[in-house]
Amino acid sequence: xxVTNVLLAGVGGQGVVLASELLALAALTAGHDVKxxxxxxxxxxxxxxxxxxxxxxxxxxxxxxxxxxxxxLALEKLEALRYAHFVRPGGAILxxxxxxxxxxxxxxxxxxxxxxxxxxxxxxxxxxIKATQIAVELGNHRAANVVMLGAxxxxxxxxxxxxxxxxxxxxxxxxxxxxxxxxxxxxxMG
Amino acid sequence: MSGNEAIARGAWEAGVLFAxxxxxxxxxxxxxxxxxxxxxxxxxxxxxxxxFDECVxxxxxxxxxxxxxxxxxxxxxxxxxxxxxxxGTNAGFVTxxxxxxxxxxxxxxxxxxxxxxxxxxxxxxxxxxxxxxxMVKTAFELSEQFETPVMFRTTTRLAHTRGVVDxxxxxxxxxxxxxxxxxxxxxxxxxxxxxxxLEDKLNRLREFAEQFxxxxxxxxxxxxxxxxxxxxxxxxxxxxxxxxxFRLGMIYxxxxxxxxxxxxxxxxxxxxxxxxxxxxxxxxxxxxxxxIGKDRFTNIGELSADLVAQELKGGxxxxxxxxxxxxxxxxxxxxxxxxxRGVLAVLKNLGVLVTGDIGCYTLGCLPxxxxxxxxxxxxxxxxxxxxxxxxxxxxxVGLIGDSTFLHSGVPSLxxxxxxxxxxxxVLLDNGTTGMTGHQQHPGTGHTLKNRPAPAVNYEDLIRSLxxxxxxxxxxxxxxxxxxAIKSGLDHPGPxxxxxxxxxxxxxxxxxxxxxxxxxxxxxxxxxxxxxQTGCPALVWEGDTPHIREWECAGCAMCAYLCPIxxxxxxxxxxxxxx
Numbered sequence: 001x002x003v004t005n006v007l008l009a010g011v012g013g014q015g016v017v018l019a020s021e022l023l024a025l026a027a028l029t030a031g032h033d034v035k036x037x038x039x040x041x042x043x044x045x046x047x048x049x050x051x052x053x054x055x056x057x058x059x060x061x062x063x064x065x066x067x068x069x070x071x072x073l074a075l076e077k078l079e080a081l082r083y084a085h086f087v088r089p090g091g092a093i094l095x096x097x098x099x100x101x102x103x104x105x106x107x108x109x110x111x112x113x114x115x116x117x118x119x120x121x122x123x124x125x126x127x128x129i130k131a132t133q134i135a136v137e138l139g140n141h142r143a144a145n146v147v148m149l150g151a152x153x154x155x156x157x158x159x160x161x162x163x164x165x166x167x168x169x170x171x172x173x174x175x176x177x178x179x180x181x182x183x184x185x186x187x188x189m190g
Numbered sequence: 191m192s193g194n195e196a197i198a199r200g201a202w203e204a205g206v207l208f209a210x211x212x213x214x215x216x217x218x219x220x221x222x223x224x225x226x227x228x229x230x231x232x233x234x235x236x237x238x239x240x241x242f243d244e245c246v247x248x249x250x251x252x253x254x255x256x257x258x259x260x261x262x263x264x265x266x267x268x269x270x271x272x273x274x275x276x277x278g279t280n281a282g283f284v285t286x287x288x289x290x291x292x293x294x295x296x297x298x299x300x301x302x303x304x305x306x307x308x309x310x311x312x313x314x315x316x317x318x319x320x321x322x323x324x325m326v327k328t329a330f331e332l333s334e335q336f337e338t339p340v341m342f343r344t345t346t347r348l349a350h351t352r353g354v355v356d357x358x359x360x361x362x363x364x365x366x367x368x369x370x371x372x373x374x375x376x377x378x379x380x381x382x383x384x385x386x387x388l389e390d391k392l393n394r395l396r397e398f399a400e401q402f403x404x405x406x407x408x409x410x411x412x413x414x415x416x417x418x419x420x421x422x423x424x425x426x427x428x429x430x431x432x433x434x435x436f437r438l439g440m441i442y443x444x445x446x447x448x449x450x451x452x453x454x455x456x457x458x459x460x461x462x463x464x465x466x467x468x469x470x471x472x473x474x475x476x477x478x479x480x481x482i483g484k485d486r487f488t489n490i491g492e493l494s495a496d497l498v499a500q501e502l503k504g505g506x507x508x509x510x511x512x513x514x515x516x517x518x519x520x521x522x523x524x525x526x527x528x529x530x531r532g533v534l535a536v537l538k539n540l541g542v543l544v545t546g547d548i549g550c551y552t553l554g555c556l557p558x559x560x561x562x563x564x565x566x567x568x569x570x571x572x573x574x575x576x577x578x579x580x581x582x583x584x585x586x587v588g589l590i591g592d593s594t595f596l597h598s599g600v601p602s603l604x605x606x607x608x609x610x611x612x613x614x615x616v617l618l619d620n621g622t623t624g625m626t627g628h629q630q631h632p633g634t635g636h637t638l639k640n641r642p643a644p645a646v647n648y649e650d651l652i653r654s655l656x657x658x659x660x661x662x663x664x665x666x667x668x669x670x671x672x673x674a675i676k677s678g679l680d681h682p683g684p685x686x687x688x689x690x691x692x693x694x695x696x697x698x699x700x701x702x703x704x705x706x707x708x709x710x711x712x713x714x715x716x717x718x719x720x721x722q723t724g725c726p727a728l729v730w731e732g733d734t735p736h737i738r739e740w741e742c743a744g745c746a747m748c749a750y751l752c753p754i755x756x757x758x759x760x761x762x763x764x765x766x767x768x
Contacts, residue, residue: 011520024352035318037351039294046726048520060427061495062318062351067508082517085510101729102520104721105557112516122511 001032003056005064006152009083010075011100012040012047015145018170019073020051022149026166027055030158037062046103050083072124073152075131075145076100077115084119092125094151094190096144098132127151127190134185140175143182150186193348196319196355197286198223200326204282205363206230207253210241212597213626214260215295216349217288221258222629225638229360234629234638237568237597238263242270242285249283249339250375252366254330258286261300262567266598271339272309276377276384278337278391281366282330285311285341288349291464292492295346295625297548297567299490301465306341306442307472310392313442314404315343317423319353325404325439330363336391336398343441345464347421347492396443404439407452414502415456417449417469422462422493429499441469446476453478460486460502464493524553526727527704527743529620529691532665533589534561535723535747536672537616542585542679545574547599549591550625551618558724562589569598576606576613585679588615593623593631596646600655606684607656614678615686618665619648620693628696652686659685666691668750694743705759706742707749709735713756720748720757 006023010016017038024036038051052063066086072093074080080095087093101111112118119126131147146167153163163183171179191199197220201209209232211221225232235241238259245255259267264287271285287305290296306313314329316322326342333340373380399405410432418426419438426435436452438444453459453473461470461483470483486501487493496507511517524531530551537544537554538561546552546562547570554562564574575588590599595617606613623629630636635645652660659681663674671689678685692699706727709720716733727741728748737748739760749757 021352028354033354035351035353037347046520047522059353060424060431062347062353062421062424063494065428065495065499065507078518081511081515085508102518103523103724103726104730105521105523105724107518109516109518111518115515118511118515 001056003054003059004071004156005069006053006071006073007050007064007069007083007086008053008073008075009048009050009079010145011079012049014049014075015142016049016051016075019075019145019149020053022146022166022170023053023152024055025170026153026158026162027053029162029166032056033059035059035062048079048082050079071152071155073148075148078102078112080119081112081115084122084124087124090123090125092127092155093119094127094129094148095119096131096148097128098144129186129189131186135182138178138181138185140178143179146179146182147186150183151190152186153183154187154190191319191355192219192350192352193316193319193322193344194219194350195223196323196353197326197342197344198227199355199357200323201256201284201330202227202230203358203360204327204330205254205361206256206330207363207365208245208248209233209256209258210235210244211258211286212236212238212241212263213623213629214263214288215626216290216344216346217258217260217263217286218626218629219349220286221638224256232638234631236632238267239269242267245283246270246274249279249281251368252281254282254363256284256286259288260296261287261289261302262296262298263287264302264305266568268305271305273377274339275309275311276381276388277375279333279339280337280368282333282363283339284326284329284333285339286344287341288344288346289465290346292346297565299465301468302341302343303441303468304466310388311339311341311442312336312395312440313341313343314439315420315441316348316439317420317437318348319351320355321439322348323355323357328404332398336395338391338395343420345421392443396446399440399443399445400447402440402445405445405448406437406439408435408437410434412455415452415459416462416502417452417459417473418462419469420464422464422498425493425495425498426462426502428495430502433502438469442472444469444472444476449473450476450478453480456480458482462487462493462498465489521556522553523724523726524550525694526725526741527694527699527745529665529689529693530554530618531723531725531745531747532668532671532750533616533618533689534559535751536668536675537561537587537589540672540675542587542675543578543583545571545578545586545588547571547588547590547594548625549594549618551589551591554589558722568594569602572599572602572606572613572615575615576602576609576611579611579613584612586614587675587679588613590615590617591624592617592619592621592633592648593629596632600651603652603657603684603686604655611684612682613684614675614681615684616675617648617686617688619688619690622693622696624693624695628693648688657684657686659683660688662688662690664691665689666745666747668747704742704744706737706739706744707746707757708737708739708760710756710758713754715754715756717753719751719753722751723747
């Protein structure tokens with residue numbers, strides 16, 4: 001199978017790394033070679049975080065080349081704009097309908113408006129997911145990453161039982177049910 | 191598993207018994223992963239040189255040992271790194287060094303491969319987690335076969351990339367007995383007699399490199415030849431999967447004859463390596479002249495499959511959309527409730543010159559704090575402050591964290607005492623090694639394996655060095671902190687102010703109940719002074735700052751900066767609604 005390239009992006013604290021680990025494990029369990037590598041700066045909180053997940057018969061580079069990402073999973077709108085150029089022409093961008101104001105240390109420009117319109121104008125297949133809203137309704141805004149992962153899963157050829165096993169293995173018991181619901185809600189939308 | 195976890199797993203399988211190091215991104219997780227194996231006696235040491243010395247002792251004593259550090263840590267450990275090869279090791283000895291091209295979390299870009307040439311030790315470098323796991327075992331075998339320390343190099347991209355690893359079982363390495371051959375191990379006295387032996391060993395390693403199975407020629411098209419290694423090899427495979435590649439696993443010494451034969455097959459050979467042109471320069475030294483290397487592949491930052499493809503195949507790499515839409519940066523800032531924030535605010539208000547050090551508080555150089563004026567390397571702050579004093583600048587403060595102070599700040603403070611320089615030091619004691627992710631150190635009361643340990647009493651330690659003026663303040667109390675720092679600056683001898691409060695992200699701090707603060711919108715004059723905290727809990731809502739209650743840690747630093755007292759604690763009655 002040719003390599004599938006996913007790029008996950010968000011803000012520190014949103015669970016980008018956990019979501020990419022779950023995806024990498026699911027792909028591994030489904031029998032693929034996988035590489036996953038995340039990038040984050042020195043900030044514990046509030047910084048931009050992104051992570052490449054690549055799976056297929058054989059994966060070399062841990063990072064996907066610009067213009068070759070099949071799916072961009074953005075947990076935040078500004079982060080979708082920041083990494084959209086990695087997506088191949090016509091590729092998919094799944095974006096959480098959620099905005100996090102950057103911490104300001106001098107840059108007074110307003111948060112960009114109409115990110116989705118902009119991305120669509122570039123020819124990407126943009127799908128907006130109300131992941132944070134769904135997660136809040138389920139009882140924990142932090143599960144937005146799993147809602148988004150569910151939405152991505154709807155577009156990947158990884159069996160449902162694999163996903164269920166990965167969630168069971170990796171999510172603490174007390175949060176499992178919530179995350180299962182979050183995943184399923186995302187899957188319905190993806 | 192990650193590259194770092196794979197290295198730890200490989201070392202465990204190789205029978206490593208003792209491991210020591212000092213935290214440093216991107217190397218930290220190797221030792222953390224090693225500490226989870228009960229058979230491995232793993233520990234954080236006070237600094238990299240200490241860790242190296244301890245591992246030398248353990249390896250001479252017969253236990254396979256591994257010392258871990260980041261590239262700048264190797265500078266600290268450079269003294270024994272250069273001398274130990276004169277003796278050679280008894281049991282396997284591997285130095286894990288993680289370089290950080292791109293400086294994601296480092297103060298410099300340093301190609302540590304050059305150290306191996308200077309020290310005359312062999313260097314192995316893997317290209318992904320799977321190879322790393324297998325190659326660590328080779329490193330231990332090589333070390334014992336040639337009785338030499340071996341360096342194992344990784345980079346950030348390898349250390350932090352997860353990949354598939356074929357794990358095996360642990361093989362216990364027999365403990366080798368130590369023979370007290372003074373003429374081999376007392377180097378300063380016997381260095382002259384050991385010197386030719388070192389050269390002889392290097393020659394034998396050169397012969398070994400020619401046979402080494404980790405140096406692999408992957409046959410492909412005959413148009414160009416490529417020599418590569420490590421992570422750049424993966425980029426080459428991504429860019430030109432059909433090329434003929436000489437993939438090196440042993441980077442020093444290089445297989446001279448095989449490389450000469452390989453390069454003779456092609457009109458031109460691309461040498462694709464990250465950072466400096468180490469391999470290219472070595473090959474040029476062999477008389478190989480048809481090389482294309484650093485004049486095409488930058489020595490600044492990380493390479494990427496895009497950069498490599500552009501040079502090998504041409505083509506256009508898509509650029510980002512910065513020119514077409516507003517892509518705001520997300521600059522690094524201190525966490526809500528960070529204990530460093532108060533000290534930085536006070537230092538800025540005092541207008542003193544601040545010599546800084548390595549840790550989260552290094553962010554104090556950046557807006558909105560801009561309270562720190564120099565920073566170089568671990569432990570430099572106190573010596574730099576002493577030097578500024580010598581230059582005639584008497585309003586200067588050295589700012590250093592607790593782990594960094596224990597790592598290499600103590601000798602500088604002792605020097606200030608000894609030379610009777612009125613150096614003022616602010617010791618930020620947040621009870622952990624914060625920036626690298628909360629590692630234990632001699633001041634925390636626990637070991638790497640989370641066993642109870644004696645915790646340094648900083649006041650006693652500092653007084654015992656001869657510092658007479660020692661005070662302790664809570665950095666959440668800016669008035670008291672300012673008074674203590676002023677008092678320290680006024681003191682005619684060395685002074686240390688310990689600003690003590692736990693890192694807000696430590697579990698016991700997170701678990702505490704806090705009463706958040708709020709901006710009283712009716713009173714707020716929209717001056718934005720509170721935003722100078724650079725606190726992630728504060729956001730603009732229109733023209734008025736707003737505190738996100740769930741982020742607020744209740745440190746009140748914004749209230750301290752507010753000129754009209756428009757920021758106050760959320761009252762219990764309003765809080766009940768949440």
